[in-house]
Amino acid sequence: MTRLPHRRLLALALAAGLSAPALALAAEPFTASDIRVDGLQRIAAGTVFTYLPVERGDRIDDAKIADTVRALYRTGFFEDIRLDRQGDILVVTVRERPSINKLTVTGNKDIKTEQLMAGLKDIGLTEGGTFDRLSLDRVTQELQRQYNDRGKYTVSITPTASPLDRNRVDVTLAIEEGKAAKIRHINLVGTEKFDSEEILEQWESRESSWASWYRRDDQYSKEKLSGDLEKLNSWYLDRGYVDFSIDSTQVAISPNKRDMFISTSITEGEEYKISEIRVTGDTVLPQEDVERMVIQKADQVFSRGLLEWSADAITNSLSNIGYAFAKVNPIPTPNRAEQTVAVNMQVVPGPRVQVRRIEFRGNSRTSDEVLRREMRQFENAWYSQAAIDRSKIRLQRLGFFESVEVETPAVPGSADQVDVVYTVKETTSGQFTFGLGYSQSYGMTTSIQLSQNNFLGGGNRVSVDASRSSYLQRYGFSYTNPYFTDDGISLGYNLSWRELDYSDFNTAQYNSTNGSAQVVFGVPITENDTVSVMFGIDSNQITTYQGSTPQTIIDYIDAIGTRTFKSWRAEAGWARDTRNDYFMPTRGTYQRIGLEATLPGSTVEYYKLNYQFSKYWPVHRALVLNTRVDLGYGDSYGKDISRTICWNDVPATDTSYGYSDVVDCAGAYQNSKTVTASGLPFFENFYAGGTNSVRGFEDNTLGPRSEATSYYYEGQPLGGAVKTVGSIEAYFPTLFDSPSARVSAFIDVGNVFSSTNEAKAKELRASAGVALLWRAPVGPISISYAFPLKKEDGDEIERLQFNFGGQF
Known part of the structure; x- marks a missing residue:
């Protein structure tokens, strides 16, 4: 067997002019009667033949040999290629590159693994692919550059290829990111018309300070500096300095690669x-x-x-x-x-454009109909950017999606048509709340609630809950169809039944057995405004305890003359919602005013007025302020109800002790007393304090209390007919790199009062603290830790509080 000279692709590329003569000298041309490929393991011989530039019967010379070697190396499949002659048979001997069995990246925090894997795949480094040492070196260099651009000059990237059997390797990229270099000094040279500090206030790059741990603005980044230089240019052009120029920018790094020093020289010019x-x-x-x-x-x-x-x-x-x-x-x-x-x-202006088609992507659970009915841009209609943006906001406010993105690609071959594509990322639109606890007084307590805001992907809201313990039994069902009609009129039903011992909720000692049924209509009147109407019927039976229930409650019931309160109920409300997101809004306003009243013929005739206001102020990408107000007022209408009652004035151990219903009290052991029922019924009072009100105080404990007794030294919380609660909360959305969690700092102020005459600013309570809000897979979770800023003796403090499954 005669061996032909073996030539590598690199040698051929570097000295193409010399290779052909060398091959000609080394071997005589011949005609290949056959071609054989040796050394294949994973790659089929047919695949190799498709890349060969020679065929059986071709004349083989130095040029053909060079072309063959070059073509096979271009495939990237082989580490080594050798061409031999066996008689008139051309023998191609190859050594395959190993395949990548597993690709692992460790130690990366600044660049996400998904992002890294996508980049590696683009370069050709992926599991199941062919391993190329040159590609691995290019990846290492590119990662080094990306980390340097992020200010991490001490990064260390160690690639490892571990051989396995069957010509396979495991590839590992071990990354030690190190710490980003901090900006120690920024110097603007040439500023005469403006103060350098005023200009630098607009920059994302800042000198290291005490607040840099949160803002991370002292970490050097090449991209961030480029953006800051553009801001510098805009600063002067926005103030008339047309001839402004940036002459030079120098970035120096300390020997330990931890400190950065930036110097920019400018020429301001004159104002135009x-x-x-x-x-x-x-x-x-x-x-x-x-x-x-x-x-x-x-x-x-x-x-x-x-x-x-x-x-x-x-x-x-x-x-x-x-x-x-x-x-x-x-x-x-x-x-x-x-x-x-x-x-x-x-x-x-360009051509006038029509929207050909609206598409939705990523909605695996939610039906297209639910998304399409939120559209304000329509198919076969003129393009409207405002309508497209408004449609995006409406999708975000559904609460079904973690993110919504929109694109408007042009229709191929048409200059006056586009498609509108909404890409959504679905999130959990339901809540599962399960509670389990133990109390020495009440024993084991359990509760369960299932709610789904996107039932079966149809956009309907369904909730079922059941709670059972020694102090509470509750069963409830609610259903809302937000598009009962095509015009957006909603229809909902609420059914509930409960037996509740209010004492466990930090309120007065009495029991309530309540059953209710309601039907609710919602009518949209503008893009942001909705009017709602509710009609319902309920029955509420009150059980009091002599010696435990406050006397004011007992007197109210005695004045009414019954312990069962039956009501025909109606409510009308108006709401405006301009928030940009359902769970985590960063801008916009929500406000609602509602008037609820029992209709004539109810056991007690009263009304309640409630106003809620919340506004989000985007101060900075790292700071959003929220101001909230929750006001409530209630009273009876019509005449007060008065009754004269009698009781037997005998020792409490006598079983005959109790009230009688006679008006004329006679007898040596009988006395009379006149009681009056006026104002808002005690079981409809407003309460304050707790996770959804003034944090740092126990739930429902603020406001009026009953008179102290031997059992209740501080009295029992009664609630009030007037509620005033407000809050200022600062959200820090960038502290966690997640759209599902954020930290906030807050100040809460509020209280409840028995009447408007008793409402005084000096009686308000205040607290300050921090909170964590997390949209968990089973529902939203809120945890807060608060310090009372203004409190009085007898207030019940609870610094650490949490709410699982409730609304943010």
């Missing part, structure tokens, strides 16, 4: 004013209407930001009437001699 500003092009809309959208006027200081804002206003107006690709090009013409700028706002 606008000499004239014109609107040209096809404005589509009336010229005067478009000109009114331009904020900048002649003789004002030039501002690129205001010009861009004006251009966006015109573009948005055009995009809302179908011109999806409209552009407005502000063209400035500076006059450096007079230090003025003439501006031409050139409008290019």
Whole structure:
């Protein structure tokens, strides 16, 4: 057997001109009667033949040998290739590259594993793929660069390839990220018109300070610095300095690669004013209407930001009437001699665009119909950016999705049509709440609640709950169809039955057996406003305990003359919701006012008025403020009810002790007393204190109390007819890199009062603390730790509180 010279692809690429002569000298050309491939393990011979540039019967010379070696190396399948001659048979001997059995990345925190794996796959490094040492080296270098761009210069990346049987390897990338280099000093050279500190306030890159542990603004990043330099440029252009320039930027690093020093040299130039500003092009809309959208006027200081804002206003107006690709090009013409700028706002509307199709992706559980009915952009209608954005907000506010993204790809082959694609990431839209506890007084307690806001993917809300213990039995069912009609009128039903010992809820000692049925209608009147109407019937039987139940409650019941309160109930409410998200809003307002009243013919005639307000203020990407107010007021209407009652004035051990229903009290051992029922019934009182009110105080313990007794030294909480609760809460959305959790700091203020005459600011209670909000798979969880700022003797303090399964 005669061996042909063996040539590597690299040698051929570097010295293509020399390789052919060398091969010609080393071997005589011949005609291949057959071709054989040796050394294959995983790759089929047919696959190799598809890449070979020679066939049986071809004349083999040095050029053919070089082409064959080059073609096989290009496949990336082989580590070594050798061509031999056995008679007139061309023998191709290969050694395959090993396959990657397992690919593991360890130690990465700053870059997520999913992101790393996607990048490795793009390079060709993936499980089941062919292992290439050069690709592994490129990956290592690229990761090193990415970490350096994030300010981590001490990163260490160790690639390891562990051989296995059957020509396989396990590849491991062990990463030690180290700590990001901190910015110790930022120096702006050449600032004369403005203070450097004022300019640097706008930067994301900051010098290291006490607050940097949270804001992480002292960590150097090449991308972040590039953005800050653009902000620096915008700062001056927004203030008329047209000739502003950044001359140089130097970034120095300390020898230990832990400290960064940034220095930027600038030339400010002079301030320019606008000499004239014109609107040209096809404005589509009336010229005067478009000109009114331009904020900048002649003789004002030039501002690129205001010009861009004006251009966006015109573009948005055009995009809302179908011109999806409209552009407005502000063209400035500076006059450096007079230090003025003439501006031409050139409008290019482009074609008017229709929406061909609206698609939804990622909604595996939620039906398309549920998403489609939230759309404000329609198919075969003119494109409207406002309608598309509004549709996105409505989807986010459903509470079914963790995220909603929208794209508007152009229809291939059509210049005037686009598709609108909403990609959603579904989250748990239901809650499962299970409670298990033990008390020395009441023994074992259990409760269970199942609620689903997206029942069977149809968008309907269903809730079933059951609770049972020695002090509580409750069974409830509710159902709401938010689109009972195509116009968005909702219909809901609520059924409940409960037996409750109120004493366990930090309220007065009495028992209640209540059954109720309600039907609720909701009518949307605008995009953000809804009116609701409720009708219901309920029966509430009260059981009191002589010596334990406060005397005011007993007197109220005696004045009514019955312990069973039957009511025909109605409620009307109005709500406005402009929040941008259901669970974790960062902007927008929610407010609701409701009036509930029992109808004439009920055992007791009364009404309750409630107002809720919540506004989210996006102060910074790392800070959102929320202000909340919850006000309530209730009273009876009609005449007060009075009765005269008698009792036998005998020792308490006498079983004949008790009230009688006679008006004329006679006899040596009988006395009389007049009792009156007025105001809001005690079982409808408002309460304050606890996780959903003033945190740091025990649930329901604030406000009026009964008179002290030998059993209750501080009296029992009675609630009140007036409720005033407010809160200021600061959310820190970036503290956790998760859309499902966030930390907040809060100040709560509030109390309840027996009447408006008793409501005094000095009686308000206040607390401050921190809270963790987590949207867990089984429902939202809130944990808070609060310190009372204003309290009085006798207040019941509870610093650590949590709520499992309730609303945020």
